[in-house]
Amino acid sequence: MLAAIITLYVVMALTISPTLSEDAYQEKVLFVRVITMVGIVATGTLLVGWERARRREAVAAERSRSEENLELQRKTQEAELAALEERSRIAREIHDGVAQSIYMLSLQLETFADLTDKEQPETGERLRQLVALSKQSLLEVRHYVFDLKPFLSGGKGAASMVESQVKEFGSVAGVAAEVEVRGNERELSMAASTCLYRVTQEALANVFKHAKASEVKVILEFFADDVSLEVRDDGEGFDSETATPGNGLRNMRQRAEEPGGSFSLESTPGQGSCVKIRVPS
Numbered sequence: 001m002l003a004a005i006i007t008l009y010v011v012m013a014l015t016i017s018p019t020l021s022e023d024a025y026q027e028k029v030l031f032v033r034v035i036t037m038v039g040i041v042a043t044g045t046l047l048v049g050w051e052r053a054r055r056r057e058a059v060a061a062e063r064s065r066s067e068e069n070l071e072l073q074r075k076t077q078e079a080e081l082a083a084l085e086e087r088s089r090i091a092r093e094i095h096d097g098v099a100q101s102i103y104m105l106s107l108q109l110e111t112f113a114d115l116t117d118k119e120q121p122e123t124g125e126r127l128r129q130l131v132a133l134s135k136q137s138l139l140e141v142r143h144y145v146f147d148l149k150p151f152l153s154g155g156k157g158a159a160s161m162v163e164s165q166v167k168e169f170g171s172v173a174g175v176a177a178e179v180e181v182r183g184n185e186r187e188l189s190m191a192a193s194t195c196l197y198r199v200t201q202e203a204l205a206n207v208f209k210h211a212k213a214s215e216v217k218v219i220l221e222f223f224a225d226d227v228s229l230e231v232r233d234d235g236e237g238f239d240s241e242t243a244t245p246g247n248g249l250r251n252m253r254q255r256a257e258e259p260g261g262s263f264s265l266e267s268t269p270g271q272g273s274c275v276k277i278r279v280p281s
Contacts (some may be wrong), residue, residue, distance in 0.1 A: 008199070016092070017118065017276075019253075042099045042103070044163050050241075059200075061138060073209075074197070076222030087243035087269050094251060094261070097163070105134050106134035106135050106138060108130055109127055109130050109131045109134055110127075110128075110131045110251065112127055113128045113130075113131060114128035116221075117259065120217050133171055135173060136208060136209065137207070138172050139169065139172050139173065139204075139208060140205075143253045150167075157185055157188075158185070158186050158192075158193055158196050158220065158227070159179075159181045159220055161193070161196070161197055161200075161218050162179055162197075162200050162218060162229070163179045165200050165201060165204065166178070166200070166216070166218050167206075169204045169216070169241075170216075173207075173208045174192075175207070175208075175213060175214060175215065175216055176214060176215045176216070177204075177215075177216040177217075177234070178210070178216075178217055178218070179217075179218045179219075179220065180217065180218070180219045180220070180261075181220050181221075181222075182219065182220070182221040182222065183221050183222030183223060184222055185222055186222060186281070188227060188281050189259075189281060190281075191258075192226075192227060192259060192261040192279050192280065193260065193279050195255050195256060195258070195259055195279050196220070196279070197230050198233075198251075198252075198255050199229060199255055199275070199277050200218065200229060200231065201250055201258060202229040202248050202252050202255075203248075203252065203275045204216070204231065205248065206246075206249070207231070207233045207235065207273075209233025209248075210235070210236075210237050210238060211233045211234075211237075211272070212236050213234050213272065214234060214235075215221045215233065215234045216229065216233045216234075217231075217233075217234065218231050219232070222281070223281075225280060226278055226279060226280045226281060227278070227281045228276065228277065228278040228279075229273060229277050229278075230275070230276045231274070231275045231276075232272065232273070232274045233272050233273055233274075234271075234272040235272050235273065236270065236272075236274050237267045237268050237269050237270055237271050237272050238265075238267050238269055238273070239267070239269055240265050240266065240267040240268075247250065251266065252275060252277065255277075256277040256278075256279060259279050259280060260279070260280050261275050261277055261278055261279030261280065262277065262278050262279075264274070264276045264277075
């Protein structure tokens with residue numbers, strides 16, 4: 001439009017005859033300039049109107065997108081809340097149903113094994129194997145309960161999470177278990193919390209299945225930029241240099257290395273074992 005106005009100005013200027021009188025010539029020039037200015041002002045007003053309309057449309061579109069995003073976030077939060085509630089409900093049902101039943105079964109088996117040890121040693125030994133199997137099953141069920149509950153979010157920190165697992169392990173396995181927390185506890189990243197949770201779970205399961213330990217000590221230590229977890233037992237131990245690592249050890253190493261951490265294992269036959277990880281916090 002500006003190009004059209006300039007062209008019009010040039011054409012009108014060229015049509016002014018130089019043979020006109022001075023006054024007529026000045027009037028023609030003034031007329032051309034006024035027309036040109038009016039055209040420029042009109043063009044500017046039109047362009048400003050178009051720009052304002054475009055901005056209003058953009059604001060309306062942005063507002064619509066924001067409302068859609070808010071609605072999507074609300075639905076997502078509702079879905080997550082419903083999922084958490086459902087997980088908590090399933091965890092309660094497992095804890096109050098299957099877990100309690102297995103616990104009562106293990107107690108009954110243990111009592112029956114004690115009663116039959118003297119009269120029928122072979123039967124007593126088999127019953128004790130069933131007791132160990134039932135306790136292992138109970139630990140696995142309790143692990144599923146822990147998995148279903150939102151331990152890694154909300155008010156519970158890493159120390160509370162580890163203490164809950166160790167306390168549960170001690171009560172089910174009948175092993176003296178304690179937790180020592182060193183340093184100043186702070187909120188950890190989801191990756192670090194998940195790693196600590198899974199490695200604690202796996203290490204205690206290994207102690208129960210293989211170590212035949214009477215005592216377990218778990219040390220959780222907070223440093224400036226990372227956190228370490230140490231699980232010690234006084235069990236049978238093994239030669240860590242020559243032994244073939246099982247799935248449990250490989251899983252712990254993998255879980256520690258995924259967030260950029262480290263894994264170490266120390267074990268000596270007859271002197272127990274120590275699993276240690278250190279991960280960025």
